[in-house]
Amino acid sequence: MIKVNINVRKYSLIYISFVRYLILLIFSYAFMVKLLNYKEFLVQLSESPIIPSSLTFFFSIFLLFIEFVVCVLTVTKLYRLGLLFSYSLMVFFTIYIYYLLHFSPYLPCACGGILGNIPYTIHLIFNLAITILIFLAILFDESLNFYL
Amino acid sequence: MSFSRKWFIIILLTIFPFILLIILHYTTQQSIIRVYDLNRKYKRPLLKKVEYRNLDSVYDIKFFRGKIYSSNFHQIFTVNSSFRKIKNISNYSPIPIIGWGFTNNKLIVSLANTKTLFFVSNNGDYIPLVKLKTVVQKIYFCNDSLILISSLDSSYVHSIFYLYNLNTSRLIKLNISCSKMVGGGIVCDGSVILDKTKVIYYLYHLGKFYVFDLTNQNKIHVSTYQTIDRDNIPNGIIRFSKSGFRMDKKQTLLNLCGFYFDNYVFICSNAYNRNELKSSYYFNRYFLDAYDDSLFYYKFSYSIEKGDDLGNLIFLYIYNNKLYSIYLHKIVIYDI
Numbered sequence: 001m002i003k004v005n006i007n008v009r010k011y012s013l014i015y016i017s018f019v020r021y022l023i024l025l026i027f028s029y030a031f032m033v034k035l036l037n038y039k040e041f042l043v044q045l046s047e048s049p050i051i052p053s054s055l056t057f058f059f060s061i062f063l064l065f066i067e068f069v070v071c072v073l074t075v076t077k078l079y080r081l082g083l084l085f086s087y088s089l090m091v092f093f094t095i096y097i098y099y100l101l102h103f104s105p106y107l108p109c110a111c112g113g114i115l116g117n118i119p120y121t122i123h124l125i126f127n128l129a130i131t132i133l134i135f136l137a138i139l140f141d142e143s144l145n146f147y148l
Numbered sequence: 149m150s151f152s153r154k155w156f157i158i159i160l161l162t163i164f165p166f167i168l169l170i171i172l173h174y175t176t177q178q179s180i181i182r183v184y185d186l187n188r189k190y191k192r193p194l195l196k197k198v199e200y201r202n203l204d205s206v207y208d209i210k211f212f213r214g215k216i217y218s219s220n221f222h223q224i225f226t227v228n229s230s231f232r233k234i235k236n237i238s239n240y241s242p243i244p245i246i247g248w249g250f251t252n253n254k255l256i257v258s259l260a261n262t263k264t265l266f267f268v269s270n271n272g273d274y275i276p277l278v279k280l281k282t283v284v285q286k287i288y289f290c291n292d293s294l295i296l297i298s299s300l301d302s303s304y305v306h307s308i309f310y311l312y313n314l315n316t317s318r319l320i321k322l323n324i325s326c327s328k329m330v331g332g333g334i335v336c337d338g339s340v341i342l343d344k345t346k347v348i349y350y351l352y353h354l355g356k357f358y359v360f361d362l363t364n365q366n367k368i369h370v371s372t373y374q375t376i377d378r379d380n381i382p383n384g385i386i387r388f389s390k391s392g393f394r395m396d397k398k399q400t401l402l403n404l405c406g407f408y409f410d411n412y413v414f415i416c417s418n419a420y421n422r423n424e425l426k427s428s429y430y431f432n433r434y435f436l437d438a439y440d441d442s443l444f445y446y447k448f449s450y451s452i453e454k455g456d457d458l459g460n461l462i463f464l465y466i467y468n469n470k471l472y473s474i475y476l477h478k479i480v481i482y483d484i
Contacts, residue, residue, distance in 0.1 A: 050172040084161055092165030099169060138158060 012140040016083075019137035023086045024074045026130065031067040034060075050099070080141060087134040094127040195452050195471065195482040208463040209472060212250040221245055224255065224268070231479055239272040247287030252314050256294065258287040265294070265312070278312055278319060288347045290362045295347050309360075309370075324370050326351065326358065348413055350406060357413075357444045405464045407471070409484065412438040412447065416464060434461055452482060 034041045038060070045056050045063075066089060073082030101120050118126070209231070210217045217237065218227045222245065224238040237255065238245075247258040255268040256277065263283055266274040285307060286297040296310040309322040349358040360370055406415040414436045433451040440447055454461070458475040465472040471482040 050169065084157065087158075088161040088164055091162055092168060095165055095169055099173070135158070138154075 009142070012142070016137050016141050019133050020074045020079050020082070022130070023082065023134065024071055027067050027074075027086065028071045031064060031071060034064055034067070050096075083134060083138050083141070087131065087138060090127060090131040090134060094124065094131050097124045097127055195450055195484060197453065198470070198481050198483050200478065200480050209465050209474065210249060211467055217250075219245055219248060224248055224257070236272060238268045238274070241274065247284070249287070249289035251289050251292060251294070254314070256287070256289070256314075258284045258296075265296070278317070280310065280319070282308065288349075288360075290347050290360065291345060293362055295349075295360050297349070309358075311360075311362075322370060324358070346408075348406075348408070350413075350415060357439075405461065406436075407464045407466045408441070409466045409471075411441050413441050413444065414438050414450070414464070416461060436464075450484070453480065 042056060042060050045051060045060050051059050066085065070082050070086045070089065073079060073085065076082075097120060101124065208219060209227075216227050216229070216231070217224060218231065218233075219225070222242070223236055223240050224245065225236045226234045228234055238257065241257075241259060243259040243262065245257055246260045249256055257266045257268055257274060259266065259274075261283055263280045265277045265280070265284065265287070267277045269275050280296065280298055282298040284296055285299045288295040288297075292314050294312040294314065296312060297307050298310060299307055306325060308325045311320045311322055312318070313320075345362050347360040347362075349360070351358075358370060406413065408414070416434055416436055434454050436450040436452065438447045438449065439445060452461075452471075452473055458478050458480070461473060461475055463472075463474040465474070466484070469484060471484045473480050473482065
């Protein structure tokens with residue numbers, strides 16, 4: 001019984017580590033692409049139907065900051081906070097893509113690089129998959145029970 | 149206890165993005181409606197007319213190295229300051245010239261319904277420069293490059309964009325296309341404003357700007373902006389038929405011209421609201437709607453005269469802080 005528990009815990013930790021590095025990969029890539037093409041990112045953000053033009057700059061900085069924070073958190077002991085932040089962020093990105101697909105007359109996406117070029121439905125599925133992976137990582141992380 | 153607290157945090161983190169999106173949705177709905185103000189609340193006075201000259205078959209004007217050039221759709225020639233013809237630059241072309249401009253000391257010409265671009269030799273002949281797979285519909289000059297709008301079909305519904313670099317002779321098909329279709333009808337009012345590194349292609353009733361930014365010769369950045377809430381355009385502008393939308397017959401040859409000045413993009417507009425359509429005050433003016441050049445939001449409107457003796461407005465040009473408005477047989481110069 002104890003052996004089974006140790007195995008479950010071991011696989012949970014492997015899974016959580018996998019999700020941590022996946023988050024790190026995705027968010028650092030998104031952060032770098034946005035930072036390197038900041039002007040383009042700003043223009044794309046300004047095209048967003050739900051972000052007021054007066055707040056475009058603020059949103060761009062806020063997004064960059066939060067993506068950077070998530071990247072840093074996932075590689076530190078505070079990775080649990082990184083999981084929670086990234087989960088909330090991914091939920092937002094997913095429903096934002098859904099919103100664009102169903103309610104917006106046009107489809108501007110401020111995601112840079114590869115993500116910016118894939119079709120919106122695939123983008124939505126990708127976001128949903130990542131959100132579920134993070135959600136499961138939060139569920140499996142037993143230490144998060146004590147942490148919270 | 150801690151598990152339920154964990155679920156509480158998860159539920160909170162899931163709900164929070166929804167709340168944020170709902171707040172953003174409702175706050176921006178108000179600003180979207182303000183993007184294009186069809187009531188033209190920000191009207192400015194009629195521009196002051198400074199000169200008024202008769203023309204002989206001049207359709208557009210270009211300034212290049214201190215000389216003024218013009219065309220009559222079949223020939224390109226130099227004109228004097230009174231816009232009288234001085235000297236032919238190109239030979240007579242039976243096929244109408246739809247686009248022309250100077251770049252690298254070459255006069256590049258595009259002829260209607262042809263798949264070839266030409267340059268004009270010293271003796272005025274049209275020498276083939278580059279051949280495309282599709283018919284060139286419009287041609288715009290951007291530094292050493294040309295932006296070509298090509299039509300995939302004879303009805304000009306589907307357009308694709310090319311970039312041709314004159315230095316490298318490279319022809320690049322841009323990864324964008326546009327459909328000039330609104331609910332089954334064709335929107336025929338594409339318009340373009342030029343800057344040295346920017347070409348702004350404008351489709352009025354689709355409310356869409358395409359901005360081609362050529363800051364780097366090897367890379368072109370294309371952005372699109374949706375500015376007009378098309379549902380707000382009054383019925384007087386577009387009438388509905390079985391085949392879809394059509395421009396009102398009374399307001400045809402407009403929205404074809406625009407210009408870039410003082411960080412504003414000006415579009416000559418034929419979008420009048422119902423009250424304006426009833427009033428002779430509005431009907432005797434062309435409105436030049438100004439949009440900011442970053443987000444293309446409507447800012448204000450200038451207006452210029454529309455007289456029976458002037459004929460249709462064909463072309464607008466800014467030079468030395470003066471607006472040159474070219475009508476069928478006359479040119480009127482305004483202070484701006």
